[in-house]
Amino acid sequence: MHLQKKGLIALLQIIVATCAREPSSPICSRYDYEERLLERVLRNELALETTLNEIVKTNAKVLDALTQLEDAKTKVDSTLTVMEKKQIEMKSQLADFISNASYIMNSTLVANVGALVEASSQIKENASVTVQQLVKEVNILKDQLNVPTIYFRARITAQITVLSSGQDVVFPTVDVNEGQGYNPSTGKFTASIPGMYLFSVQYCVYTSLNYVYLEIVHGDKALQRSTHYDNTGSAPCVTMQVSAAVAMGDMVWLKKTSMWLLLSLIVFTCAREPSSPICSRYDYEERLLERVLRNELALENTLNEIRKMNAKVVDALKQIEDAKDSFKYVAMLGLRLTNQH
Missing domain, CATH: 2.60.120.40 (Jelly Rolls)
Structure with missing residues (x-):
């Protein structure tokens, strides 16, 4: 297209130069000028026709590109619609997942804490009964020491x-x-x-x-x-x-x-x-001391079991809190990814 414009400009310059020189030309006749002018006009028409054909081809290409753009736009709109539906579905699924996970976690937490509390209560109750039995046995042994x-x-x-x-x-x-x-x-x-x-x-x-x-x-x-x-x-x-x-x-x-x-x-x-x-006061005292030591050992073992159970309860509660924090982080990350899409 640019070459055609340059050729047309050069042709017009030649025509202008020729027309300017015709009156002073000693050899050019009137018919010669008309023939040459006709020739140039024909060449110009041919160049113009060629230019028009190029313009038509370019227009066709432009129309085809516009059609492709429209198709691409339609596909993009369809893709966006599908993505919006997917986003809505993902949000719904994520909300359901968060709700179910929260329910399961809360149920598990309540069950575990309840079981741990019950176990701790039973251990404390057993320890209390053990202490009462030890006190009763010590009192019995003390009474036995009063030998008549x-x-x-x-x-x-x-x-x-x-x-x-x-x-x-x-x-x-x-x-x-x-x-x-x-x-x-x-x-x-x-x-x-x-x-x-x-x-x-x-x-x-x-x-x-x-x-x-x-x-x-x-x-x-x-x-x-x-x-x-x-x-x-x-x-x-x-x-x-x-x-x-x-x-x-x-x-x-x-x-x-x-x-x-x-x-x-x-x-x-x-x-x-x-x-x-077999029945002296020293024998009773020795037996009493032996039983007291056994009872103290049993009580110490019971207290150690209570401490271990308490440590397990604390550790379980800490793990549950960590799991809740991790779950919240995953849920927030899922929401961010969904919003980005």
């Missing part, structure tokens, strides 16, 4: 007492009877509490007799036997004693084993030994 004093001393006041073989010796006169274990009617001692007891008998032989046969009996078993012989006539006195572990309710008494016996003085005593390995 068991002691008696009985004697025969008659100047001479004649006993036959197999006869139980009865001491009717009671000086001391702590614990009321001795029965002066039967001469038998009944243990009210279990323990280690020390029994002692003192007797004096009548001068006309030389032999004495006695035994301390525990149930159907002889704990200690005493055989004494003396012919000096001085009525010597002898003491027999024995220690024995006696269960609660068992009976101990003195029994004659020979054919006959004359006693001028006889005394029967018994005392519960404080150093008994």
